[in-house]
Amino acid sequence: MNSTYHIDEKWIKASIIGAIWAASEIVLGSFMHNLKIPFSSNILTGIGIIILVSTSHVWTEKGLFWRAGLICALMKTMSPSALIFGPMIAIFSQALLLEVAVRIFGKTVFGYLSGAILAMSWNLFQRIMNFIIFYGYNIVDVYSDLLKFVRRQLDLQFEIIWLPILILLVIYAILGIIAATIGIRVGRKIKHQPAEPISPTRRSEFFTPRSGQQSFNWSIRWLVLNLLLTVTALLLLNFTPWPVWIVFITAIVLLWVKRYRQAFRQLAKPRFWFYFVGITMVTAFVFNKMQGHEYINGLLIGLQMNFRAVVIILGFSVLGAELYNPLIKEFFLKHSFKQLPLALELSFESLPLIIAGIPDFKEVAKNPVTVFYRIISQIEARLERIKRNLSKKVFIVSGNIGEGKTSSIEELVQNLKSQNIKIGGIFSPRIMEDDETIGYDIIDISTNRREIFLRKTNSDQHDKIGNYSIFENGLQAGIKALDQSINDTRQLVVIDEVGKLELSDKGWAANINHWLHYSDADLLISVRSSFTEQVIQKWNLKNYTIFNVSEYDQQAFSRIISDHLN
Numbered sequence: 001m002n003s004t005y006h007i008d009e010k011w012i013k014a015s016i017i018g019a020i021w022a023a024s025e026i027v028l029g030s031f032m033h034n035l036k037i038p039f040s041s042n043i044l045t046g047i048g049i050i051i052l053v054s055t056s057h058v059w060t061e062k063g064l065f066w067r068a069g070l071i072c073a074l075m076k077t078m079s080p081s082a083l084i085f086g087p088m089i090a091i092f093s094q095a096l097l098l099e100v101a102v103r104i105f106g107k108t109v110f111g112y113l114s115g116a117i118l119a120m121s122w123n124l125f126q127r128i129m130n131f132i133i134f135y136g137y138n139i140v141d142v143y144s145d146l147l148k149f150v151r152r153q154l155d156l157q158f159e160i161i162w163l164p165i166l167i168l169l170v171i172y173a174i175l176g177i178i179a180a181t182i183g184i185r186v187g188r189k190i191k192h193q194p195a196e197p198i199s200p201t202r203r204s205e206f207f208t209p210r211s212g213q214q215s216f217n218w219s220i221r222w223l224v225l226n227l228l229l230t231v232t233a234l235l236l237l238n239f240t241p242w243p244v245w246i247v248f249i250t251a252i253v254l255l256w257v258k259r260y261r262q263a264f265r266q267l268a269k270p271r272f273w274f275y276f277v278g279i280t281m282v283t284a285f286v287f288n289k290m291q292g293h294e295y296i297n298g299l300l301i302g303l304q305m306n307f308r309a310v311v312i313i314l315g316f317s318v319l320g321a322e323l324y325n326p327l328i329k330e331f332f333l334k335h336s337f338k339q340l341p342l343a344l345e346l347s348f349e350s351l352p353l354i355i356a357g358i359p360d361f362k363e364v365a366k367n368p369v370t371v372f373y374r375i376i377s378q379i380e381a382r383l384e385r386i387k388r389n390l391s392k393k394v395f396i397v398s399g400n401i402g403e404g405k406t407s408s409i410e411e412l413v414q415n416l417k418s419q420n421i422k423i424g425g426i427f428s429p430r431i432m433e434d435d436e437t438i439g440y441d442i443i444d445i446s447t448n449r450r451e452i453f454l455r456k457t458n459s460d461q462h463d464k465i466g467n468y469s470i471f472e473n474g475l476q477a478g479i480k481a482l483d484q485s486i487n488d489t490r491q492l493v494v495i496d497e498v499g500k501l502e503l504s505d506k507g508w509a510a511n512i513n514h515w516l517h518y519s520d521a522d523l524l525i526s527v528r529s530s531f532t533e534q535v536i537q538k539w540n541l542k543n544y545t546i547f548n549v550s551e552y553d554q555q556a557f558s559r560i561i562s563d564h565l566n
Contacts (some may be wrong), residue, residue: 007346007390009383011067011339013059016382018071020049020055021091022347022374023354025076028364040171041123044376045094046179048072049116050368053096053183054340054376056107057191065102066226069095071338071347085316090126094119120176124168130544134309138301145386175384186372193373218325222259227323230315231256253314260318345540346386367539388520394541395561399549401437405526406430408549408557409496412524413445415558416492417521421565424485425494425524426478426508428453442474444481445494452479465501475507486519491565497526498535512539521566534540 017112029040037043052065062314072095073088101115131139147161151467163356228251248488357375364371399405406429413423425442439455453474462469485493501507516524516539527535547557 002448007342008339009387010061010063012346012386012390013379013383014064014067014071015343016350016379016386017051017055017059017064017068018075018343019347019354019381021051021072022075023351023358024048024051025072025087025091027355027358027472039175040119041090042175045120046088046175047122047364048091048094049098049119049176050183050186050372051093051376052117053112053180054186054190054372055379056102057187058376059112059186059378060107060454062103063099064230065099066092067343069093070101071343074340074344075347075351082194085320086126090122093122093126094135109184112184113177116180116183117173117174118176118499120172121169123292124165124172128165133322134312135305136308138305182368182372185369186376189369190377193377218322218327218328220227220322222326223319223322223325225317226256226315230311230319231312233315234308237304237311237323242304245304245307252308256314256318260321260475288513306512350382350386385516389516390543392520392543393522393564394544395522396532396535396544396546397524397549398524398529398532398546403428403549405549406496407523408554409494409526411554412558414559416562416565419562419566421493421562422489423494424481424488424490424521425492426481426496427494428496428526431455439468441537442478442481444476446481446485449477449481453478465506470501478508479511482508483514486511486515486521490519490521491520492561493523495523495525497528499528499531503531503538524561 025044028047028084029044035406036480048069053440055068056064069092075089076088076091097118098115101118102111105111105114112362144161145166151160233245233249233252242507337511354375357378359371395404408425410427413427423445425445427445428438428440429443431439431441440453442451442453443449451474454470456467457469459469462471464470482493482495495508495512498508502509502512512523512525515521525535529548535541536544545560
């Protein structure tokens, strides 16, 4: 059985850019949001613009921006926040706007600047739309009437309704221009200077993907029910008296809070209640002063706006929780973009390494051009590493105990050595006594050194795997042989065999991990038939061929591998 991994190079490049952008969102975004730094969302947008603009000086293909934005947006699902739809929409929209501007005006200074202004200004547009979606069109009336009141109090002779928005647009445009300028400088520097090596920090050791919902009891029925409840609540707000919608929406919220813990976290935030009280009081004041409503009616309108916000916020939160259902995610990924799931896998594989190379926010702010140059200049090296990893092949010799896996591999190795193919790794021959298996040894293929590895003993001095005791000298001899083979210029590394120990992250598991990320050699492993699928899934093997010893003859086995290696 064969499995081949095909992905377009454009998507590989987009996976690298998207991973860098996502890493900045995770590391720098968390830092800024925790410290409540003003305009943190604009700073993150600026970082995204810098990444896109600078990388476009190295990789000039069309369509990289929106692909990278899509990958980064999907990687935001790792965020511990339940409200991920807003940032996801923002990231993809910003990338798309920059893509459109560059398509129209070309990869020129004007094209980059106009695209950056559009991308940065999207933050303001989305924030305005969020307010309207959350609070309804009443929030527009509150805003306009409040500014009319201010104008009347200050006795101004000109219209000021659009003034705050225009001021913010100017500020956002300036921030976009600054980001694009830095991106252009970084891109030009990369084209004229060789890449500098990055010394990773230990931050990647502490990075773990989002796991808070791994044990959640997902349900398609709850997804449908939540959608119906959200729509019903909004209809009640618009078409029923206030006692009705207060009672029903409160009941819906309590139901959501009982099932979804993150829904309660949204309600527990002080900022939510600050907005709740503030908007209610301001609405009551404005509608009383400017439109002649009774104060109590203004309060009810304010409450209605806030209840709408509660429904929208919690509704999207609980819908998002159910959309994490692996079945739903797999369906959309497989039926939308065939290349996207493969690119996402590459991005998640790249993410810890990229995070390790991201400096602290203070260093970024102090010298952004140098910092971004150090990071972006590594993309070509990362691309070559990914392409080499994707070209590697795994040959799996599968069979049951006693079917001849090891003897087949030994014969193959001798045949390949006669063709001057460089081979390293280990054999694990079975040791028999009176037709009974009593253990296994380890043989270093390069040196023929032999050590006892597993034996049936009653000793408590050794670690156990099933009925066998693990001899430390044999284990260390195997690890050393594999380390040398993986790090040397071998064409093929042999591991006989991979099983229970490795599936529990012991034995040769670390060597396989090292091979996946750092070796250019192909890999040949023997696996019992009952463990084959588990091994493929554990290491997410892609380009592999399975040889079942009971079905393939030795000559065909040898010819296929030698043809690949020669």
